Amino acid sequence: MHPDKSCFALQIGENSLILLFLKEKTAEEMKLTFQKARAILAFSFVFGDDFNFFIATNISIDLYKVKTDKKESKVIKNIVL
Numbered sequence: 001m002h003p004d005k006s007c008f009a010l011q012i013g014e015n016s017l018i019l020l021f022l023k024e025k026t027a028e029e030m031k032l033t034f035q036k037a038r039a040i041l042a043f044s045f046v047f048g049d050d051f052n053f054f055i056a057t058n059i060s061i062d063l064y065k066v067k068t069d070k071k072e073s074k075v076i077k078n079i080v081l
Contacts, residue, residue: 019032040055051076
């Protein structure tokens with residue numbers, strides 16, 4: 001859950017996540033799929049100036065900036081393992 005409680009991250013498959021952006025009685029979703037990955041190992045919202053969400057798969061660590069007010073996410077850095 002995002003610290004301001006307006007976004008949830010849910011794993012829906014071996015290599016897929018959904019970000020649910022919550023607003024009053026509605027929710028919009030954004031699906032993130034990692035085609036080359038076999039497994040998502042960890043994901044979490046974090047406190048940071050440059051990024052606030054990370055996803056670790058068996059092949060990389062991706063750092064994202066999630067903007068809950070605009071309901072969007074942007075890859076900040078991809079670290080290949």
